[in-house]
Amino acid sequence: MKVIGIVGSPRKGGNTETLVSHILSGAKDRGAEIKLFHLSTMAIGGCDSCGHCRSNPQCKRKDDMQTLYSEIKNANGLVIGSPVYMWQMSAQTKLFIDRLLAFLNKDFSSRLARRTKLILAFTQGQGDVKAFKAYFDQTAAMMGFLGFNVLETIVAGGTLAKKDIARQAALLKTARASGAKLAE
Numbered sequence: 001m002k003v004i005g006i007v008g009s010p011r012k013g014g015n016t017e018t019l020v021s022h023i024l025s026g027a028k029d030r031g032a033e034i035k036l037f038h039l040s041t042m043a044i045g046g047c048d049s050c051g052h053c054r055s056n057p058q059c060k061r062k063d064d065m066q067t068l069y070s071e072i073k074n075a076n077g078l079v080i081g082s083p084v085y086m087w088q089m090s091a092q093t094k095l096f097i098d099r100l101l102a103f104l105n106k107d108f109s110s111r112l113a114r115r116t117k118l119i120l121a122f123t124q125g126q127g128d129v130k131a132f133k134a135y136f137d138q139t140a141a142m143m144g145f146l147g148f149n150v151l152e153t154i155v156a157g158g159t160l161a162k163k164d165i166a167r168q169a170a171l172l173k174t175a176r177a178s179g180a181k182l183a184e
């Protein structure tokens with residue numbers, strides 16, 4: 001049982017990493033082997049739109065995305081965490097998401113062998129956690145289209161300073177409980 005977390009914030013030890021780590025801890029409590037990746041420390045370029053993955057089963061770009069492709073294919077559960085930047089996911093997260101085109105066949109059916117469980121985790125300065133709901137719902141739908149089984153989207157609001165999320169003990173406890181579902 002393997003569960004991996006992907007952090008799309010460049011701020012090491014920040015709110016997004018903390019949230020993703022709590023979700024992973026819940027999976028670990030249930031016996032999962034966990035791994036955490038920071039997109040900002042990996043060499044991941046944008047999709048070149050070269051078309052290679054439209055007629056071949058994989059992306060040909062030789063960068064750190066190759067590690068994530070194989071980690072995701074072998075994982076039972078996945079957590080993708082991003083801070084909200086300008087009402088959307090961070091640029092680092094978007095580069096990663098665009099590269100997931102390689103998980104789709106030409107007819108847009110999924111190449112994933114199983115519907116890997118996924119939790120989306122967002123943190124935002126805005127205190128109202130419903131403020132970007134339409135965007136989060138669309139992101140969840142898009143991940144479902146790629147072939148993931150999106151269990152839920154967890155949102156932490158009011159997290160402007162690096163450690164603000166530490167004050168949200170109830171949310172972090174819920175996040176940990178949600179993470180356990182990735183290992184069921």
Ligand SMILES: Cc1cc2nc3c(=O)[nH]c(=O)nc-3n(C[C@H](O)[C@H](O)[C@H](O)COP(=O)(O)O)c2cc1C
Pocket residue numbers: 009010011014015016017083084085086087088123124125126127159160161162
């Ligand atoms: C470039 C940038 C853009 C941001 N845009 C928004 C935004 O549109 N809405 C919002 O609520 N917070 C916004 N924020 C605040 C972050 O979403 C928030 O502080 C987040 O929790 C940071 O996560 P981190 O601690 O993991 O870096 C922005 C922060 C940065 C640096």
